[in-house]
């Protein structure tokens with residue numbers, strides 16, 4: 406069976422992991438710090454905080470902002486962590502409809518949702534295709550709102566030459582098993598705010614003022630204070646070792662994703678029953694996934710499954726989930742379009758014959774019989 410996603414390793418991960426295992430320091434230490442420094446420089450931000458997931462990063466971004474009893478304008482077309490992070494912090498999600506082509510939050514509908522209670526906007530760069538950030542940032546400036554970028558799909562993607570994650574007040578990245586840069590599980594929050602950075606360094610490590618690594622410099626200094634009711638959200642050096650190995654080939658892996666996307670686009674563009682992902686002039690995507698839109702989605706998925714090709718659906722609109730019913734608003738576009746979405750296999754080492762099989766099977770499915 407060809408999977409929808411598959412992480413890629415070329416052996417560097419094992420080499421770096423072995424060094425960490427042999428070093429005797431497996432917790433949060435020098436490798437985590439190295440990964441944070443390289444990642445912050447890559448995204449173009451002052452600070453990066455290594456975490457155990459993007460779910461933690463999103464939760465922490467809203468803790469920094471403080472959204473209690475305040476509204477956050479958000480998208481339903483996402484993995485549920487984006488919206489759970491609002492609820493973890495006693496905020497109120499206000500769902501905004503999406504653009505029918507990019508599946509990103511529709512910037513032209515945001516301003517109508519702003520009220521006196523609005524505190525922030527969260528955007529998800531769906532599939533690593535940038536949201537319309539100029540429009541979103543100008544609404545945020547006008548009403549004095551924070552902007553959080555959910556960059557779970559967007560590692561390496563750009564908006565008008567700027568790395569995604571460098572535009573809002575916080576960028577939240579995922580290194581979960583199928584992401585463009587994967588460590589199994591992991592995440593990173595990037596920001597330029599020194600006060601947030603100071604708070605987060607403690608908060609991710611149960612509120613302790615000095616982590617074990619910084620206390621180990623000149624002989625082990627046992628004393629620390631505890632200053633906030635933090636969580637255990639930090640990254641460790643085992644995760645960071647894999648992250649550093651992945652980071653070295655991120656540009657190559659993203660280029661492979663782009664090549665595969667171009668091949669899909671060129672082959673599927675001619676099918677009138679299929680809509681291919683759009684690329685706008687302002688975006689340089691990270692090509693996290695390959696999502697087509699078509700009527701009769703389930704028949705196509707069954708047809709492909711019978712040919713050993715897995716497909717996915719990303720996502721069931723979050724405002725339709727049972728627990729999000731209190732926040733339901735009718736959203737015409739997303740409620741229609743999600744039924745057409747099919748995620749096709751896309752990962753750096755997808756073989757040529759595998760992609761040909763996928764393309765030919767889709768063409769066969771739509772060919773007049």
Ligand SMILES: Cc1ncc(COP(=O)(O)O)c(C=O)c1O
Pocket residue numbers: 457458459460461483484486487529555557558578579580581591592
């Ligand atoms: C858009 C989006 N946001 C957040 C997350 C959560 O990431 P993590 O699994 O690292 O917590 C994901 C993961 O699938 C995601 O796709």
